[in-house]
Amino acid sequence: MKLLKEKIQQEGIILSESVLKVDSFLNHQIDPDLTVAMGKDFYQHFSKGKKVTKVLTIESSGIAVGLTTALEFGVPLVFARKKKSLTMNNEVFVSKVYSFTKQETNEITVSKKFLSADDHVLIIDDFLANGEAALGLVSIVQQAGASLAGMGIVIEKAFQDGGQKLRNAGFHVYSLAQIIRLDHEKKKIEFREEALV
Amino acid sequence: MKLLKEKIQQEGIILSESVLKVDSFLNHQIDPDLTVAMGKDFYQHFSKGKKVTKVLTIESSGIAVGLTTALEFGVPLVFARKKKSLTMNNEVFVSKVYSFTKQETNEITVSKKFLSADDHVLIIDDFLANGEAALGLVSIVQQAGASLAGMGIVIEKAFQDGGQKLRNAGFHVYSLAQIIRLDHEKKKIEFREEALV
Numbered sequence: 001m002k003l004l005k006e007k008i009q010q011e012g013i014i015l016s017e018s019v020l021k022v023d024s025f026l027n028h029q030i031d032p033d034l035t036v037a038m039g040k041d042f043y044q045h046f047s048k049g050k051k052v053t054k055v056l057t058i059e060s061s062g063i064a065v066g067l068t069t070a071l072e073f074g075v076p077l078v079f080a081r082k083k084k085s086l087t088m089n090n091e092v093f094v095s096k097v098y099s100f101t102k103q104e105t106n107e108i109t110v111s112k113k114f115l116s117a118d119d120h121v122l123i124i125d126d127f128l129a130n131g132e133a134a135l136g137l138v139s140i141v142q143q144a145g146a147s148l149a150g151m152g153i154v155i156e157k158a159f160q161d162g163g164q165k166l167r168n169a170g171f172h173v174y175s176l177a178q179i180i181r182l183d184h185e186k187k188k189i190e191f192r193e194e195a196l197v
Numbered sequence: 198m199k200l201l202k203e204k205i206q207q208e209g210i211i212l213s214e215s216v217l218k219v220d221s222f223l224n225h226q227i228d229p230d231l232t233v234a235m236g237k238d239f240y241q242h243f244s245k246g247k248k249v250t251k252v253l254t255i256e257s258s259g260i261a262v263g264l265t266t267a268l269e270f271g272v273p274l275v276f277a278r279k280k281k282s283l284t285m286n287n288e289v290f291v292s293k294v295y296s297f298t299k300q301e302t303n304e305i306t307v308s309k310k311f312l313s314a315d316d317h318v319l320i321i322d323d324f325l326a327n328g329e330a331a332l333g334l335v336s337i338v339q340q341a342g343a344s345l346a347g348m349g350i351v352i353e354k355a356f357q358d359g360g361q362k363l364r365n366a367g368f369h370v371y372s373l374a375q376i377i378r379l380d381h382e383k384k385k386i387e388f389r390e391e392a393l394v
Contacts, residue, residue: 067229067232070229076228
């Protein structure tokens, strides 16, 4: 997605060879028009012959782009909640997600009321790096017995192995921007030109 | 807002005389069309003669309605982050928020990059009860030296004192639905007919 790549080039801050800060438009301050454009792009890609009945994301940074995508499809958005520890609860689907950046394991939960075996779920998230969060969401879709329509990612760090892992597992992963290299010294961001689907 | 009140009547679950669960359309599963309608209503109310340059909300449940409101105004959305403990950081505005439901104090933060003395800030949030979260956001606006255009609330629990406190302090508070009573026994929700502004 050209508009997104330009925004990343203009406003992304390379903190290290693996960390890119995009808090001016994606995960702290949010650019509403860009978020709508991203939702439209996901819709264009995933609506071709695929049925989608729910969009599933994870709090907090997935909510905005999840909402604009759900709006295009005309279906509800469900966001998984993150908790450090969980009181036992039979009313939720639970999955463990390890965060490499925070070096902690969170449990993510979705109420059983909002996902069922009849659902066709499109997972949307802001970042894909090692794939931990995505796999946690996949697990919740599977626990519900729902089918997975695909996974739409705003920024994929293609130099980490999450995308490869998910595609090898047979999931349909589509990323709006794939970064193949963050050059901290030269402050350069390299994108994969042809989006790998 | 008629549509919202109907939705609350249909899907709201009264857990006690003070707790209403609206997770089927507002804070776990989200109804995108209703969220757009709420953004339009806030725009209609707050755009009359008021300048708004930023919409400010708090993660996670404020993000969706904050986004649709920001979209109408054509301005960025900023969401404050919640943290249990904070490493000292000169780059953020910080405010303490006590949660009565969780009985814990969180710190909410906003990067200094995204709010300045030139900003006219509209605060948007999903719930107003005792006003703790709202006052935390007001404090951040004040720390930035920005001016406060107003506060838009989706559901105000008018039987708690937050709304009164904020209005007495001179803030312009507008709520889409004001609940004056939750009758747990009869499973009845009473709204204030004329929205108090």
